[in-house]
Amino acid sequence: MNQTRIESPCIRVCTIEPVSGYCRGCGRTMPEIAQWMSMGSIDxxxxxxxxxxxxERLAASARSHS
Known part of the structure; x- marks a missing residue:
């Protein structure tokens, strides 16, 4: 079976928002970032x-706090 490899969504803006735990650049959590290379295509x-x-939630939160 030929599966297309999904590239990382990282845009090199690596800052974790403390309340949500999401990266402000890509939206992933620290565990998702750490496990990305070993994740299968479905995950x-x-x-x-x-x-x-x-x-979008991160952006909305930033707008409401500015």
Whole structure:
């Protein structure tokens, strides 16, 4: 079976927001970042699907605190 490898969503803005635990750059948690290279394609897809919502929540939180 030929599976497409999902590349890292890292954009090199690596700062963890303390309340949510999400990276402000990519939206992943520290465990997700640490395990990314060993994750299978399905697990990576599951994380990738959550990132837009996480990043929007981080942006909304930043707007409400400014």
């Amino acid at each position: 990576r897809q599951l994380v990738m699907r959550q990132l837009p919502t996480r990043l």
